[in-house]
Amino acid sequence: MKRILTFISVFALLLTACEGPQGPPGFDGFDGQDGQDGVGVPPAFEIVLDFTPEDNYELIEPYGFEVGPTAVALVYISWEVDNGQDIWRPLPQTEYFEDGTLVYNFDFTQNDVRFFLDGTIDFSTLDSSYTDAQVFRVVLVPAENVGRVDLSDLNAVMSAYGIEEFIKR
Template sequence: MKKLVSFLTVVTLLFTACEGPQGPPGFDGLDGLDGEVIASSAFEIVLDLNAANNYEFIEPYGFTVLPTDVTLVYISWEVDNGQDIWRLLPQTEYFDDGVLVYNYDFTQNDVRFFLDGTTDFSLLDPVYTDEQVFRVVVVPADNVGRLDISNLEAVQQEFGITEFPKR
């Protein structure tokens, strides 16, 4: 028993006293992106989505978007007691003849807003197509999974967004 205790003591001391070689130095920023600031950018845009623009609109960001950034788009869905209620896209409206989906996609250069669905867009009341208000938020992708992105206020608070410049 004494030999086992002595052996374990020596092994424990051996492992705690060893130190491996130091690794290589890290980067002074993101890999290959020295000097880029990891921050969120945002803007608000009011659009008419109609036959004249094929029910879509493409907007360049006007600021740097990194390849790993994610674009989130919210639509002003309704107003309750003077308070805007924002919903994360896509959002769906149901009609007797089909569905209307407000949707978007994005690249590193721009964001595209568009109508999708099975309803006849040309028969929609202008309330569904004219003066639609969207808020666009570009965030670092590694933060998206840690946050309730469906809540615009939570996203604003997390990324320090205090205003949405109008376009």
């Protein structure tokens, strides 16, 4: 019995002392560049806007800070309020009406994010609750990190990236 325990102990020591080839390198950390604020928290802001025919039912918002070439914009809309809590949904989001659809959508560049209405409905027939005082939150994250977080959940994104507040615009 002692011999078996000795053999197992020696074998275990050999396995823990072995080294294999080095694995692939991990992702580089942030050093305050690529839209980061120097402590690894991505830029995040909140904006309230009105969609109007004068602006072709769109708004282009410059970031106001440098964004790296691999940054991805995540945009969320305050969809409803439940017991005083905002329910956030990722864009695009679609509303269905008898005479068509309304889609809240966005696109982005390294310089700005564009919020716009899309769909098949005549936007001029919409109630102002669909066009006025719409609240959006924008988070810019490195593209290589996007698959690591449930992007449909703003709270998960905030937790994963250490976001505690959104700058109001």
